[in-house]
Amino acid sequence: MLLHLDSSPMGEHSVSRQLSQYFTKSWKERNPSSTVITRDLAITNIPPVNADWVAAAYTAETARTAEQKEILKLSDVLVNELVAADEYVFGVPMHNFSVPSTLKLWIDQISRVGKTFSYVDGKPAGLLKGKKATFILASGGVYDKGTAMESLDHVEPYLRSVFGFLGVQNPTFLVAGGTVALRYGQIDRNAFLQPHLESIQKQLSAAL
Numbered sequence: 001m002l003l004h005l006d007s008s009p010m011g012e013h014s015v016s017r018q019l020s021q022y023f024t025k026s027w028k029e030r031n032p033s034s035t036v037i038t039r040d041l042a043i044t045n046i047p048p049v050n051a052d053w054v055a056a057a058y059t060a061e062t063a064r065t066a067e068q069k070e071i072l073k074l075s076d077v078l079v080n081e082l083v084a085a086d087e088y089v090f091g092v093p094m095h096n097f098s099v100p101s102t103l104k105l106w107i108d109q110i111s112r113v114g115k116t117f118s119y120v121d122g123k124p125a126g127l128l129k130g131k132k133a134t135f136i137l138a139s140g141g142v143y144d145k146g147t148a149m150e151s152l153d154h155v156e157p158y159l160r161s162v163f164g165f166l167g168v169q170n171p172t173f174l175v176a177g178g179t180v181a182l183r184y185g186q187i188d189r190n191a192f193l194q195p196h197l198e199s200i201q202k203q204l205s206a207a208l
Contacts, residue, residue: 001034002027003085007041007103008093008138015179016138018193020091023136023200027089030204037081041102046074049108057112075109082110087132088168090159094139098154107162116166126167133171134203135159136196142177174199 004024008014024036047053056068057075064072082088092099099107110116117126135156143153156173163171176196181187 001037001085001087002031003037003039003081003088004091005039005041005088005106006091007100007106008091009042009100009102010093011042014091014093014138015176015182015193016091016093016136019136019138019174019176019196019200020089022197023089023134023204026200026204027087030208037085039078039081039106041100041106044102044106046102046105046109048105075112078106078110079112079115082116082128085131087134089134089136092135092137092155092159094137094143094153094155097152099158111162111166124165126165128163128167129169131168132207133163133168134174135171136174136176136200138176138179140178140180140183144175144177172203174203 002024004020006014006017006020008016010017012018024038028034028036052068053071053075056064056071059068090103092103095101098104113119116128117124119125137155139153139155141149141152143149156175159173160171174196176192179192182189182192
């Protein structure tokens with residue numbers, strides 16, 4: 001089962017969406033009998049975590065009030081999607097050198113003790129072991145290693161840290177930097193996308 005999650009608000013103009021959709025289509029062709037769960041954060045109303053949410057999350061399930069269960073209702077749905085899937089693909093644009101606010105809200109909702117991580121002898125342990133994750137990142141500028149802008153990329157390091165904490169090992173990052181050229185008509189969209197589509201095909205072929 002594949003969880004396909006998009007976080008760009010730009011609809012059909014989004015590079016990360018186009019690439020994540022291509023990944024999912026190609027994955028489905030290779031896994032015709034498998035299921036795809038689609039989660040679009042641009043149309044999912046996710047509230048920020050507050051004190052009541054924290055209290056509910058740290059209350060034993062059998063002791064939660066009806067109000068606490070309602071507070072965690074969306075979180076439970078999002079966590080169940082994450083746990084049910086064997087593989088993930090995330091479409092992630094860079095917003096102000098970091099992840100979109102909608103993705104951060106989602107991460108806060110799925111980071112649940114006893115659900116996606118636990119404590120063993122006082123130390124945190126991720127519970128999403130064995131999951132495969134592909135992050136398809138898009139950014140206006142180029143932040144590759146060795147470039148002048150490298151230190152401003154807080155997307156990949158953050159996602160590696162968060163998902164590593166949750167137990168996801170060896171994630172794959174496919175990066176489409178320089179999308180600003182599309183905005184100013186400096187490059188044909190198909191020409192820009194082609195090498196990234198080929199990277200997706202190579203990754204999926206290698207996984208067979």
